[in-house]
Amino acid sequence: MPVESANNRSLGFSVITNVQIIEGRARPPKGRPAIRDSLGIRLGLILVAILFLAVFVLVPLIVVFTEALKKGLGVYFASLTEPAALSAIELTLFVAAIAVPANLFFGVAAAWAIAKFDFPGKSLLITLIDLPFAVSPVIAGLIYILIFGAQGLGPFLQEHDIKIVFAVPGIVLATIFVTFPFVARELIPLMQAQGSEEEQAALSLGASGWQTFWRVTLPNVRWGLLYGVLLCNARAMGEFGAVSVVSGHIRGLTNTIPLHVEILYNEYKFSAAFAVASLLALLSLVTLLIKSIATWNVSASAQLREPSTGK
């Protein structure tokens, strides 16, 4: 059309307007990024996620607390303060007090070695750290029975009057085994991402290796470390499978909180069982709360780490 092409030449904008009118239906949606889906899809996905969480997480959590308090606060506190419950709580705290520091030390050492040095067998070490996640806790318990029980070192240990399985040391060992990946797994990616330049800078300024670790390396990973310790602690206190195998279920001696809950439940003492279980539920809620504060801090400092643009 000669008229239109003449128009185009004189008025550059008319072309654009024409195209828009012609392709009116294909006009891009305004005011939102291309990756954002339409309202229907978004609502649907959010709804599915909420429903799923409600059915599988929220409802059970509420059930634990309602069942625990069903027969009143009196029964609730009585179930928590009876001697067997108290000794289970005590043992659980004792085991965690050994397992968590042990794995804190191991986790920091392993993460440090893996993130900052190259050595043969490094990938094997990383795989081994993940092993407890891959192995069923029951197997973990059985391993210790095999090693320290009647088939293994049992007779020798008995001769020297050392008790490991069906006693507290066995429970501690099984718990350490099951919880050792938590701290290391949390720290390794963090330390790898940070590299070692800040450490090199510290050394060049005269700091010793020890000073560099305490003043530079550790403060840089403190939130990740806290998160790892919390997860490790939650698992150490809540572990059932591995501990169940090595414990021997001796009431007042080798029962931890999860084992005590099971015994109460099997004896049809539901209110008592749920009362003790509510302790573990409470622990997990506190863990999550501290965790979300820690995560918030990590992402805040990660944002700060981004190099600012411009001068």
Place this chain on the structure above:
Amino acid sequence: MKIEAKDLVRTFGDYLALDKVSLKTEDGELVALLGPSGSGKTTLLRIIAGLDFPDSGNVVFDDQDSTGLKIQKRRVGFVFQNYALFRHMTVYKNIAFGLEVAPGSRRLSRAQIRDRVFELLGLIQLPSLEGRFPAQLSGGQRQRVALARALAIEPRILLLDEPFGTLDAMVRKELRLWVKELQRRLKITTLFVTHDQDEALEIADRIVVMNNGRVEQIGTPAAVCDEPASPFVWEFLRGHAIY
């Protein structure tokens, strides 16, 4: 202090990073290590700093062999390409770090450290930013803080790895003249790594042109421009001139 490198060789697996590199600087000189990436200039700088060790060859500071000396004992000020500021510390703490980790007998008092940090903040012209964290600084400010941190320990030599590499063009020009002036004032022997010909030609007293792990030529900016010692030097500096 005078720095001397004698026949330094460094390999990474099969890769020859430094192939018998030798150089000698005078006291108070500003020397550029210039070359394309992979020419070995950063490796050379790291070996002089004590962050890396050569397979063979020697590093000599003021006629004293220092090849095996630990980095903590070398008293070198090293500024990293990405500055490597301690991100969890304020500017004040960053600059004070080297003074605070000094062993008891040599450590300054709190008040002395404070005076020294504020003196350095004045020197880098950032007098009121001591409470900021590195992430709250611009690139140019970070670079100057890194420099102040390195200078705090009163280093015998200053080593800068691509000091202007990550800055935008305007800031880069401004900062390199500022660094040059500062270096003149402090009279501290300084080596800096760069791949930017103009940068080397503009501020260096002498230039070490490197390629493939070897030194191609050492000379003043005028010398390497006017009398290139090899086809590589001629090609590498072609089109660049002294200001």
